[in-house]
Amino acid sequence: MNKLTICLMLCIPLLAGCWDQLSFRDLQVVTLIGIEGEKGDVTIHFSFPSHTDDQVEYLTAKAKGYSFADAKNEINVRTSEVIDISQLEVLLISEETAGDNLYDSLDNLYRTPRNRLTSNVALVQGDMEAFMTQNNTKGIGSNVPDFITHLLKTSDEYSLSVNHDLQEVCTLLFAEDKDLALPVLKIGEESGHPELAGTALFKGKSATGTMLTTSESKILAIMEQNTGKFLRGTYEVEVEGEEFFMTIEYVNGNKNWDIKGDQVNMSYDIEVEIEEFPHGAVLEKDRIQEIEKQLSEHITADMENLLEILQETGSDAIGLGYEVRAFHQDLWKKGDWNETFSELDIKADANITIKRTGIMN
Amino acid sequence: MKLHITSLQLFLMLFIAMTGTVFVSFQSLMVNAVGRDAWWLFLAQGLLILPHLWLFNRFYQDFKWSGPIAFLYGVYWFLVMASFLGYIGYTLNVWAYPKTPAIVIMALVVIVLFYMMSSRDETTVNIGVILIPMILLFMLFVYMGINHAVWTNLFPVGEASLQELQRGSIKAQLPFIGIELFLLLRTFVPGKLSTWKLAVYSGIWLLFFLQMLIIPMVYFALEEFKLISEPIMYMLKSQDVAFMERLDLLFVYIWLAWSFVAMGIYAFSVMRLLPEKIKKRRTRNAAVFCILLLAVGSRLATKETVRLSGSLLLYAHLFFAVALPFLVIMVNRVFGKKRGGKPA
Amino acid sequence: MQIIKNEFKNSADFIVKEVEVAGVKAFLCFYSTMIDAEMVGRQLRLLEERVEQGTNGWGSSASTSVEAFHKERLVAAICEGSAVLIFSESNLMLEIKAVKVTERSPDEPVNEQVVRGAHLGFVENFNTNVGLLRNKLKRPDLVVESFQMEKTVSKINIVYLADQAAPEVVQELRGRLEKIPYKEFYSTGQLEDYIEDRILSPFPQFLTTERPDRVTYNLLEGKIAVFTDSSPTVLLGPVNLFTFYESPDDYTSRVLVGSFYRMVRLLAFFLAILLPSFYISVMSFHSEILPVELTNQVKASVKDIPYPPVFEALLLELFIELIREASIRLPQPIGQTVAIVGGIVIGDAIVSAGLASNQMVIVVAMTAIAGFVVPSPELNMVIRMLRFPFMVLAATFGFFGMLIGTLILFVHLLNLSSLKQPYLTPVIPFDPTRFRDVFFRIPYYRPDRQQPFFRLGGKKAK
Structure with a gap:
């Protein structure tokens, strides 16, 4: 009996890796994926690092298939090692593909346990191929996925756009009460490498095609109360009959949404810090009030403008639906929230207070 | 040798047996049944645990572990374990080991269980302690999900229909499975057990499950629950921490260790129910038990059977944890009085 | 004479001499390799003086004793390194303890060095070792119990503080030591096999050390030290896993x-x-x-x-x-x-x-x-x-x-x-008073809060 046990124990190492062993050595780690095409005819682009001696080179491959997973499996025909997308850093989706149901392209990523859910997602304009390789290595180096990751992180940090990882995308796709917004990348005309173009708005599970500019995205961030580390904007103010450009940084803000019937009043109290004001000292009672009033007007106008765009597209990116669904069932039950949202009478009102003026008065 | 355990050990064992396997998955079942009302429904139901335990504690001496009753409970606990085992096999297959045959995974689980069962009693009683730091770690990382929480997801309440509420109440019984272990374990604790200890235990239990329910609810959209069967694991998977990816992989194993210990406690209880004559031969009993368990458990390792055994278990639970104990206690009390003897 | 020689297989270093002590004929037998000849000579002279003065009990002093002749006792005494004087007429034997001890100085053991604190180490002599201990623990409840292995001369000694060690643990160890069959011991490792709970476990169930200070504080915690005659290594038990992680350094830093x-x-x-x-x-x-x-x-x-x-x-x-x-x-x-x-x-x-x-x-x-x-x-x-x-x-x-x-x-x-x-005390079974001690080195400023290793008569955690 004992001998048998010992024999069996000795056999275990021989079993090693019979089943689920997936040696890291044999994997080809993919860090950037681009999806384009439509249902039934999907093209995926892969970019992966290849190590030769001490150099890392980024290679690309592409494959076609009926769906994302189909194309992904197809790619193994072309690569020497097994493609592994568990280290995916950035997922790029072409705007046209996102126009269909976005979840179609993503299901495989959620369903397979090995996949990473914290990768960044962005839409792209134009030719996908251009994003995958970078011939002009002077600007950004050859590590495109890394570059894009940092680009997205930075733009999120400066509130230029929103940044969602895969899991948040999924939650927002399924949430009825808030719509997804994703950053859009383009190839810069001058620089020749990926740049932020704006923020794409979604309605339900598909992209609407409407894109917010970066300054509109900033206002969205304020209204959503989801600002990045820095949020800066420049406005024109008139002091003593002279026009100046004033740059302010967002410090703090409070929202107060008042929903009555289909009347919504959104008022914001925003505290800002002055970054640039070439006129000189600001710290005079009347002047401050005057500037605050002007800024409030500017920002209120921006907000109204943003709301108009959102309502036109029927995309509730600010998350008004959260409140409505939770506390105003009568309004929520009127029908599809996206439709209701477009028909609402929404007023915005911003009240700016200058909290700090920098180290100068 | 008569076994004595302290009240602390009793509660630790009870807590692990009750939380053990189910806490990663009961959320989906509940939310799918009653939607946003799940949390208050569970809160309301959870408050019942205190009177439940109080009654058990008050009358446990009237619950005689006589032959047929012991046999029934033995079989029931065995089936609970088998369904846990099946669930473990299935879950591991899905989350981490798609190619390894489920039977191999289950065999390894059973080997550990066998070792645990053939050890001293104290080992099973005490092994829960090693889980405590892991449980705390688990909670910490689950709480990281709060960053992305949407609090309004908890509202509105009161939308579910009565029928849905009924269905939800039954699903809410899942975390209660194992409460009847108290009846057996209580007999090993000498002396009185004060009510405030029960209250503290109930509080901890309720708090644990409530946050395990509420955090996923505020994290995921309602629709997602239909897709996700283990919300807690899924949440951990989507956490972004600097030192590693895929937190869930690590926590699947903590959960697994947790389930191991829970099963060990069930097995310990079943062994305690055996008639004195065959109780002595520990190793043989454990071996027979484990082989049986593997045989039954391996039949249960598919998605369908996992779901089926889960729902059957709920009804069995209602019978064994609520109906039967009170019936037996009542009968014993009535008969006890008729014979003129004081209730023991 | 020859009989005695035969008993020792005519070993060349076994010497039997006929001597005359205070006018009485006697045989002096000893291993020349083991005794301190000068010491024996001095003792003999003292003996003669005392006999001449007619002191009562002339035969007993700190290093001599008189007994009736007994062959087995003779063999044992000689093997232990005494010189024995046999008075064949009166059928008495006088044992002179004059072992020539080759002993090194109590240096710090090489594999257990500390940065601060005492730098003493045990040597290969039990008496010296206990002396080192008694120097540190000047209290009367430091008990030494000897276990003479049957037929052999190797001795096992256990040392503990009667007020600190739990009596049931001492009893358990005593029982195990008594059960050890006939065997020569060369090392504490051998002994360990006999007194361990589980021999096949990879984990050591006794702490071994050569440091008197380590033994001292472990004795104070209620542990028992097991010494063998000829080894500087001491076994300390009962231990838990965390004992192995404590270093004397902890307490001097x-x-x-x-x-x-x-x-x-x-x-x-x-x-x-x-x-x-x-x-x-x-x-x-x-x-x-x-x-x-x-x-x-x-x-x-x-x-x-x-x-x-x-x-x-x-x-x-x-x-x-x-x-x-x-x-x-x-x-x-x-x-x-x-x-x-x-x-x-x-x-x-x-x-x-x-x-x-x-x-x-x-x-x-x-x-x-x-x-x-x-x-x-x-x-x-x-x-x-x-x-x-x-x-x-x-x-x-x-x-x-x-x-x-x-x-x-x-x-x-x-x-x-x-x-x-239990091996994992104080973590499992949980003992809150000692639990902190596993992870922290608790300050000593309130000595009354120190806990002995086992609480005497306290409730036992199960």
């Missing part, structure tokens, strides 16, 4: 520093057992848990390794064990050279030869160092050994295998006991 290093050592326990298997699991099963930022570097160094990670790890581990073993056997200056050459030069060469990856070298080196952190050499060896099964499990089932291994290890530790005391 400052509170915060001592606590910090104690925790570092406990961390090292897990590191030393689990680190290589963790690396193997990650490399061969769960590469997806690597942070994205790390993948490129890891991939670059792993890419060209021809072997699976287990073999890589086994190769390096084997290599480290070889270096360790070699540097112990070699004289000290050369030993260090070997360690350096082996560690640095060959380690680097292995990587450039492409037999193992950089990461693996880091992992193995860190594991080795973590293993050496343990203050107790026995536990150190156990830990080094334990990581091999873990590596095999990791290579077979990844994290799942590691989990299985860890659980089995814990169940084993829970099953284990030392002199019937």
Whole structure:
């Protein structure tokens, strides 16, 4: 009996890796994926690092298939090692593909346990191929996925756009009460490498095609109360009959949404810090009030403008639906929230207070 | 040798047996049944645990572990374990080991269980302690999900229909499975057990499950629950921490260790129910038990059977944890009085 | 005379002489190699003086005793190194204890050095050793009990503080010592086998030390020390796992520093057992848990390794064990050279030869160092050994295998006991008063709050 046990124990190492062993050595780690095409005819682009001696080179491959997973499996025909997308850093989706149901392209990523859910997602304009390789290595180096990751992180940090990882995308796709917004990348005309173009708005599970500019995205961030580390904007103010450009940084803000019937009043109290004001000292009672009033007007106008765009597209990116669904069932039950949202009478009102003026008065 | 355990050990064992396997998955079942009302429904139901335990504690001496009753409970606990085992096999297959045959995974689980069962009693009683730091770690990382929480997801309440509420109440019984272990374990604790200890235990239990329910609810959209069967694991998977990816992989194993210990406690209880004559031969009993368990458990390792055994278990639970104990206690009390003897 | 000689097989160093003491004829027998001749001479002279003065009890003094002649007693006394004077007429024998002891000075043991604190060590003589102890513990309840092994002369002594040690534990040990069959002992290791609870467990159930200060504070905690006659090594029991992680340094250093290093050592326990298997699991099963930022570097160094990670790890581990073993056997200056050459030069060469990856070298080196952190050499060896099964499990089932291994290890530790005391106290069964002591070095400013190792008569946690 004992001998048998010992024999069996000795056999275990021989079993090693019979089943689920997936040696890291044999994997080809993919860090950037681009999806384009439509249902039934999907093209995926892969970019992966290849190590030769001490150099890392980024290679690309592409494959076609009926769906994302189909194309992904197809790619193994072309690569020497097994493609592994568990280290995916950035997922790029072409705007046209996102126009269909976005979840179609993503299901495989959620369903397979090995996949990473914290990768960044962005839409792209134009030719996908251009994003995958970078011939002009002077600007950004050859590590495109890394570059894009940092680009997205930075733009999120400066509130230029929103940044969602895969899991948040999924939650927002399924949430009825808030719509997804994703950053859009383009190839810069001058620089020749990926740049932020704006923020794409979604309605339900598909992209609407409407894109917010970066300054509109900033206002969205304020209204959503989801600002990045820095949020800066420049406005024109008139002091003593002279026009100046004033740059302010967002410090703090409070929202107060008042929903009555289909009347919504959104008022914001925003505290800002002055970054640039070439006129000189600001710290005079009347002047401050005057500037605050002007800024409030500017920002209120921006907000109204943003709301108009959102309502036109029927995309509730600010998350008004959260409140409505939770506390105003009568309004929520009127029908599809996206439709209701477009028909609402929404007023915005911003009240700016200058909290700090920098180290100068 | 008569076994004595302290009240602390009793509660630790009870807590692990009750939380053990189910806490990663009961959320989906509940939310799918009653939607946003799940949390208050569970809160309301959870408050019942205190009177439940109080009654058990008050009358446990009237619950005689006589032959047929012991046999029934033995079989029931065995089936609970088998369904846990099946669930473990299935879950591991899905989350981490798609190619390894489920039977191999289950065999390894059973080997550990066998070792645990053939050890001293104290080992099973005490092994829960090693889980405590892991449980705390688990909670910490689950709480990281709060960053992305949407609090309004908890509202509105009161939308579910009565029928849905009924269905939800039954699903809410899942975390209660194992409460009847108290009846057996209580007999090993000498002396009185004060009510405030029960209250503290109930509080901890309720708090644990409530946050395990509420955090996923505020994290995921309602629709997602239909897709996700283990919300807690899924949440951990989507956490972004600097030192590693895929937190869930690590926590699947903590959960697994947790389930191991829970099963060990069930097995310990079943062994305690055996008639004195065959109780002595520990190793043989454990071996027979484990082989049986593997045989039954391996039949249960598919998605369908996992779901089926889960729902059957709920009804069995209602019978064994609520109906039967009170019936037996009542009968014993009535008969006890008729014979003129004081209730023991 | 010849009879006596025969009894000792005519050994050349056995000497029987006919002498005359105070006018009475007697045989003086001794091993010339064992006795201090000068001492015997002095004793004989003193004896004559006392006989002449007609003192009562002329035969007993601090180093002599008179008994009726008894052959077995004679043999035992001579073997112990006494000179025996046999008065054949009166059928008496006089034993003169004059063992010539070759004894080294009580130097600090090489493998248990401390930075601060006493630098004494036990020697190969029991009497000296107990003397060292009594110097530190000047209290009457320091009890020495001797166990004479049947037919042999080797003696086992247990030393404990009667007021601190739990009587049931002392009784348990006594019982076990009495049950030991006839056997010569050369080492405490042999003895350990007889008094352990579980011989086949890899974990040591007694703490061995050669330091009087270590024995002292362990005695104060209520442990029992087991001495053999001719060995400087002392067995201390009952122990728990955490005892092995306490170093005398903890108590001579400052509170915060001592606590910090104690925790570092406990961390090292897990590191030393689990680190290589963790690396193997990650490399061969769960590469997806690597942070994205790390993948490129890891991939670059792993890419060209021809072997699976287990073999890589086994190769390096084997290599480290070889270096360790070699540097112990070699004289000290050369030993260090070997360690350096082996560690640095060959380690680097292995990587450039492409037999193992950089990461693996880091992992193995860190594991080795973590293993050496343990203050107790026995536990150190156990830990080094334990990581091999873990590596095999990791290579077979990844994290799942590691989990299985860890659980089995814990169940084993829970099953284990030392002199019937649970091995994982005070953590399991939980004893809050001593629990802190595992992780922290508790300050001594309130000595009344110190807890003895076992609470006398207190309720026993089950």
